[in-house]
Amino acid sequence: MNIPSSDIDKLTGEAGGAPVNFIRTIIDEDLRSGKHKTIVTRFPPEPNGYLHIGHAKSICLNFGLARDYGGRCHLRFDDTNPVKEETEYIESIKDSVRWLGFDWGEHQYNASDYFEQLYQWAEELIVKGKAYVDDLSAEEIRAYRGTLTEPGKESPYRNRTPEENLDLFRRMRAGEFPDGSRVLRAKIDMASPNMNLRDPVMYRILHAAHPHTGTAWCVYPMYDYAHGQSDSIEGITHSICTLEFEDHRPLYDWFLEALEIYRPRQIEFARLNLGYTVMSKRKLLELVREKLVDGWDDPRMPTIVGMRRRGYTPEAIRAFCDRIGVGRSDSWIDMGVLEECVREDLNEKAPRAMAVLNPIRLVIEDYPEGKTEEFEALNHPNDPAMGTRMVPFSREIFIEADDFMEDPPKGYFRLSPGREVRLRYACIVKCTGVVKDEATGRIVEVRCSHDPLSRGGSASDGRKVKGTIHWVSAPHSVSAEVRLYDRLFSVPQPGSDREGPDWKSFLNPDSLRTLTDCRLEPALAAAAAGSRFQFERQGYFVADGADSRPGAPVFNRVVTLRDSWAKTK
Ligand code: ATP
Ligand code: MG
Numbered sequence: 001m002n003i004p005s006s007d008i009d010k011l012t013g014e015a016g017g018a019p020v021n022f023i024r025t026i027i028d029e030d031l032r033s034g035k036h037k038t039i040v041t042r043f044p045p046e047p048n049g050y051l052h053i054g055h056a057k058s059i060c061l062n063f064g065l066a067r068d069y070g071g072r073c074h075l076r077f078d079d080t081n082p083v084k085e086e087t088e089y090i091e092s093i094k095d096s097v098r099w100l101g102f103d104w105g106e107h108q109y110n111a112s113d114y115f116e117q118l119y120q121w122a123e124e125l126i127v128k129g130k131a132y133v134d135d136l137s138a139e140e141i142r143a144y145r146g147t148l149t150e151p152g153k154e155s156p157y158r159n160r161t162p163e164e165n166l167d168l169f170r171r172m173r174a175g176e177f178p179d180g181s182r183v184l185r186a187k188i189d190m191a192s193p194n195m196n197l198r199d200p201v202m203y204r205i206l207h208a209a210h211p212h213t214g215t216a217w218c219v220y221p222m223y224d225y226a227h228g229q230s231d232s233i234e235g236i237t238h239s240i241c242t243l244e245f246e247d248h249r250p251l252y253d254w255f256l257e258a259l260e261i262y263r264p265r266q267i268e269f270a271r272l273n274l275g276y277t278v279m280s281k282r283k284l285l286e287l288v289r290e291k292l293v294d295g296w297d298d299p300r301m302p303t304i305v306g307m308r309r310r311g312y313t314p315e316a317i318r319a320f321c322d323r324i325g326v327g328r329s330d331s332w333i334d335m336g337v338l339e340e341c342v343r344e345d346l347n348e349k350a351p352r353a354m355a356v357l358n359p360i361r362l363v364i365e366d367y368p369e370g371k372t373e374e375f376e377a378l379n380h381p382n383d384p385a386m387g388t389r390m391v392p393f394s395r396e397i398f399i400e401a402d403d404f405m406e407d408p409p410k411g412y413f414r415l416s417p418g419r420e421v422r423l424r425y426a427c428i429v430k431c432t433g434v435v436k437d438e439a440t441g442r443i444v445e446v447r448c449s450h451d452p453l454s455r456g457g458s459a460s461d462g463r464k465v466k467g468t469i470h471w472v473s474a475p476h477s478v479s480a481e482v483r484l485y486d487r488l489f490s491v492p493q494p495g496s497d498r499e500g501p502d503w504k505s506f507l508n509p510d511s512l513r514t515l516t517d518c519r520l521e522p523a524l525a526a527a528a529a530g531s532r533f534q535f536e537r538q539g540y541f542v543a544d545g546a547d548s549r550p551g552a553p554v555f556n557r558v559v560t561l562r563d564s565w566a567k568t569k
Helices: 005-012 021-034 052-068 085-099 110-129 138-144 162-174 223-234 243-259 281-289 304-310 314-324 334-351 497-506 522-526 564-568
Strands: 042-043 072-077 109-112 131-134 181-186 201-205 219-221 238-242 265-269 272-276 330-335 359-364 372-378 387-393 398-399 420-423 429-436 443-452 478-485 513-522 531-537 538-541 554-560
Touching: 021 052, 021 238, 021 265, 042 052, 042 162, 042 238, 052 072, 052 272, 072 085, 072 110, 110 131, 110 162, 110 181, 110 201, 110 219, 110 223, 110 243, 110 443, 110 497, 131 162, 131 372, 162 181, 162 201, 162 219, 181 243, 201 531, 219 223, 223 243, 223 334, 238 243, 243 265, 281 497, 304 554, 314 334, 330 334, 334 554, 359 513, 387 398, 387 522, 420 443, 443 522, 478 538, 513 522
Parallel strands: 042 072, 072 109, 238 265, 272 330, 359 443, 478 554
Antiparallel strands: 131 181, 181 201, 201 219, 359 398, 372 387, 420 429, 429 443, 478 513, 531 538, 538 554
């Protein structure tokens, strides 16, 4: 299913406030019936990469529910796999959750906190005859598992006695056996139509140090064994996860029932798929490793750190997550929906400024050399509280090259020979001629005469001047690098099966265009890293957090003023 932006509002019910969704309906009922007095949710990332916009959906959902219902949300690192996790990822995940505006308070946990308890429970299952040590190799286990159409085959080790299993499992823990030589499996049903129930592996031997538990363990629990019990230990009331875990739920429930411990309710929802990008951490890592992007925080990346550097606001991302809602059917969301949320937020917040990205010099012949004036400019057209600033003006200014045309088509209301245009805040100019480069014939300078503006902004004699353009005073302007970002991929679903393994061949070659020697109004020289502006008539821009230097700013385009992509498609 593809959901264009125009249909999103219809899907999510009322705008503003918390949108109704099926998970809230379940929670309302659980609170009304007295099943729970308060709710506890969790966000359980595996610390093996940076968070992306899909995670943001899960974060906004879990933390948002806790906030709205006065409950709490835990941050749990699912660090069952010792070899993959890195501290760098843990710090960045915490940072991203905080930046999105959420707080787990004292409730930060690690699945590895529960290793001892999980181990004890495994022994309990062995004693109950519900788990066994298997000596088959990994390949044999796979072969014995059967297929979706054929039942699996029981392992010859399946009927070991609890005593023998317990002894072997303890010796596995003690480090007596090499990696891969034995596993602990749940004894469920090799003929189950649900493959997850065909005696899944609970523990494997891995002589590897763990970032948290060091060398204390050489047997590690599988995710499917650890996950449900971790939720149970923490008293999670509503364990919310994506749809691919629906088939795992019977297994989680089987463990919890066999152990006779508290059983959270698992609720699955459809993951976010966003057009023109990829979201699997493995693929994002590949882009970073192969230097196809400039790191995890490249402004084109769908990572939280990337979107942050791009100039997206946490408010816009939260609004996006509210707007797309929570459902049970897989859908692709158009990137335009996210961009529209960014635009709506920045339209309110971003002060206006004038910047000329592709400058051409304009000389006002009847304006005295050496004279400087200042005009008062509004920082926001609809918000007087944002104040005004003074913008210097002089005989030589820069305008956008495409605001001048020597031979304009009908309906072109900007500058052309013999025609007039309004310079925002300053005056009206009339083009009296051009100067061309003798060798190339290219226009290098536009020559004008000028006429002051009357109070209301019209010409002094009241005649109509249709076009208004932005400008910066040449001697006062600041030179800057400006980076124009576009979609990372040139096809809507680059990572999907439909596009196959060649997903990297769909990278958009024009996803980054770097403009140098753009000309900005002088106030922008001092823009603090991360501050956002609307460059009038151009779009929203943010002072780059990594590359801006005092006096030599670098700006990233956050988003265009309108959805230019929709037009070109
Ligand atoms: P990836 O497939 O990108 O590696 P993952 O699901 O393995 O992602 P986890 O760290 O396990 O990443 O995810 C943490 C939480 O975020 C999980 O609860 C998962 O369901 C949720 N999540 C991950 N991707 C999305 C998505 N695209 N939409 C919604 N929730 C997501
Ligand atoms: Mg995962």
